[in-house]
Each structure stands twice: as structure tokens, then as C-alpha cells.
Amino acid sequence: MTGVCVGFPGLINHKDGNVIKSSQLVWEDVPLLRILEEQLAFSVLIDNELNLRAYAEGFLPKIKHHSMAVIGFGSGVGSALMIGDQIHKGYLNSAGEIGHTIVDTNGILCTCGNFGCLQTYIAESFLVQEASKKSNAQSLHKIISATEKGYKWAENILSRAITYASITVNSCVCMYNPERVILTGEMIEQFLHVRDRILQESRNKIWSPLSDSTSIEVSQLGEKGVVLGASMYSQREYINHLSTEKGWFNRITPISGFQKSRNRIVGGMMF
Ligand SMILES: [Zn+2]
Incomplete structure (x- = not known):
């Protein structure tokens, strides 16, 4: 198979x-x-993809935990919650879509049609849209380069994004009380000084009763995280499906994976 x-x-x-x-x-x-x-x-x-990454983040480091929230900051904003060894999927598998929680009813129009969704203050396309009022910066990389050159507009956009990212972390901690929070996504993995600012501001903003008991970490799996999670998930489903058959174990071989189109569609294969 x-x-x-x-x-x-x-x-x-x-x-x-x-x-x-x-x-x-x-x-x-x-x-x-x-x-x-x-x-x-x-x-x-x-x-x-974030659900699959959570599998890899939860199992590969072999760290026993009660619960873990994975939060992604990149082309969008999302989260996945793992309780024990299970992903909390919600009724329609859409749990964790924190990017579309509304934080300002007078805010920017989101792709979903609502005003002021959280992701409109963090996701790259919205930051570029905001930057277009002052420059022709077409990417997060260009905006961050502008901050390093001292452009005030760029620093204001980036600072606001970092603040909202830290608010996202605090919201997840308040809602789910996870033991660990894992941060991932292009904003975290490609821009180290931005990552450090988000980490620092998140730790400062966490609701104080939970600040000492919540570990905020950065993903160590990088772009391979989703591929690894996909491979683990497919093997797990296969085992669940065939666990009553004799000899199923011998048909599973080690993980392999592929990646396509800048982390947009990734997968793992099982033979
Ligand atoms: Zn939205």
C-alpha cells in the first residue's frame, strides 16, 4: 500500500x-x-499544515507534555492545540483559526470579509499592503530591511506586528493553558531578531498567573516540520486502520517526504 x-x-x-x-x-x-x-x-x-506540524513538534523531541499549542506567523496566522497525543480539531476541523478572531471592529478589511481580524496586523500580505502607503516594499523581507535603514514607517509596521503576535501568544495561553507554546512560521524562522523581539514581548505579556508555568519556545524543525508531521500522521492512520491485521508492522518503512512550492503544499509518503 x-x-x-x-x-x-x-x-x-x-x-x-x-x-x-x-x-x-x-x-x-x-x-x-x-x-x-x-x-x-x-x-x-x-x-x-499546522495540525501536521504539531504532530512532529509533539512527538519528535520525545518531550512528555500535558498539552502544547503551536502558533504560526507567516502568510497567515494560525494555531494548533495538542492535548496528550491528540490534535484538538473542533467540530469541522477548523479549531485554531485564531487569525480570524476580531481584535478591532474598525480595523482593516480581512480576506474573510470581516474588519479587524488578528491576521490583518501580522500576516505578510497585510503588512505589505500597509507599507504600500509609504513605499514599494513588496515583501516582509523588504519591510524589515527598511527598518534596518531607519525608516520610521517600517519600524511602526513591524512593531505593531510584533505586538499583535505577542497578544496572540497570550490569547492562546489564556484560552488553552498549554504547558508549551511553540512558535513557527516565516516571521519566526527567517528573521531572528524579529523572533527574539516576539519571544521577549510574548513573555512580558503572558497573563501573570500562567507566566511561570508556560514554556514559550521556537520550533527547531524548520521547514521540515510539516513534512515530518505528515509522514507521522499517515503512518499513525495506517496503523490505526490495519492494527487488527497480522503482519502490518512489516509493511511500514522509515519516513520519507517531499516538499513543493515554498512550504505551501507539503506531504509525507509511506510505502
Ligand atoms: Zn478574517
Whole structure:
């Protein structure tokens, strides 16, 4: 048996593998599982990429924990909550979409149609949109370069994003009371001084009764995190599916993975 597991940035109906919505890829109601199974002739699993990363973050370091929240800052803002060895998926597999919590009803128009969603203050496309009022910076990298050259507008945009990122961490801690918080995403992994500022401001902002008992960490898995999580998830599902069959263990070989299109679609394979 060969299977493919795909980590996808967006809302996935985990019962039928349909993409409900992906703001990053501007997809809506796409039967992705059916399309991939027809094209690949493999069994396919699909889940939100942050959910899959949480599997890898939770299992690979072999750290025993009660609960863990993974928060991603990049093209969007999202989170995944792991309690024990289970991902909390919610009724429609959309738990953790913290980027669309509303923080300012008079704020910027979000891709979802609401004003003032949290991600409009942190996600790269919105920062670029804000920067366009003062420059032609087309990426987070360009905005950060402008901060290093002393441009006030750039520092204001970045400082606000860091503040909202730290507010996100505090919100997750207040809502879920996780033992560990793992930060990931392009903003964390590609810009180390931004990462350090987010870490410091997050630790300062955490609700004081929980500040000593909550560990805030940075992902050590980098871009491989989703691939590894996809591989682990697919093996786990395979084992769950076949655990009553004799000899299933001998058919599993070590993890392999592939990655495509700048971490937008990633997957793990199992043979
Ligand atoms: Zn929104």
C-alpha cells in the first residue's frame, strides 16, 4: 500500500478531504482529496499544515507534555492545540483559526470579509499592503530591511506586528493553558531578531498567573516540520486502520517526504 499525506494551508473537511477555504491560495470548495487520489492512484490524507506540524513538534523531541499549542506567523496566522497525543480539531476541523478572531471592529478589511481580524496586523500580505502607503516594499523581507535603514514607517509596521503576535501568544495561553507554546512560521524562522523581539514581548505579556508555568519556545524543525508531521500522521492512520491485521508492522518503512512550492503544499509518503 502506498499513501500520501498533504499538509494544506486552509480549512479542510477531514471527513471528505475537501478544501473548504484557503485564504493563502484563494481556494474555495475544492475536492482536493478526490482530485489527488485520481491523479496519483494513491490513498491520500489531507489536513491543515499546522495540525501536521504539531504532530512532529509533539512527538519528535520525545518531550512528555500535558498539552502544547503551536502558533504560526507567516502568510497567515494560525494555531494548533495538542492535548496528550491528540490534535484538538473542533467540530469541522477548523479549531485554531485564531487569525480570524476580531481584535478591532474598525480595523482593516480581512480576506474573510470581516474588519479587524488578528491576521490583518501580522500576516505578510497585510503588512505589505500597509507599507504600500509609504513605499514599494513588496515583501516582509523588504519591510524589515527598511527598518534596518531607519525608516520610521517600517519600524511602526513591524512593531505593531510584533505586538499583535505577542497578544496572540497570550490569547492562546489564556484560552488553552498549554504547558508549551511553540512558535513557527516565516516571521519566526527567517528573521531572528524579529523572533527574539516576539519571544521577549510574548513573555512580558503572558497573563501573570500562567507566566511561570508556560514554556514559550521556537520550533527547531524548520521547514521540515510539516513534512515530518505528515509522514507521522499517515503512518499513525495506517496503523490505526490495519492494527487488527497480522503482519502490518512489516509493511511500514522509515519516513520519507517531499516538499513543493515554498512550504505551501507539503506531504509525507509511506510505502
Ligand atoms: Zn478574517
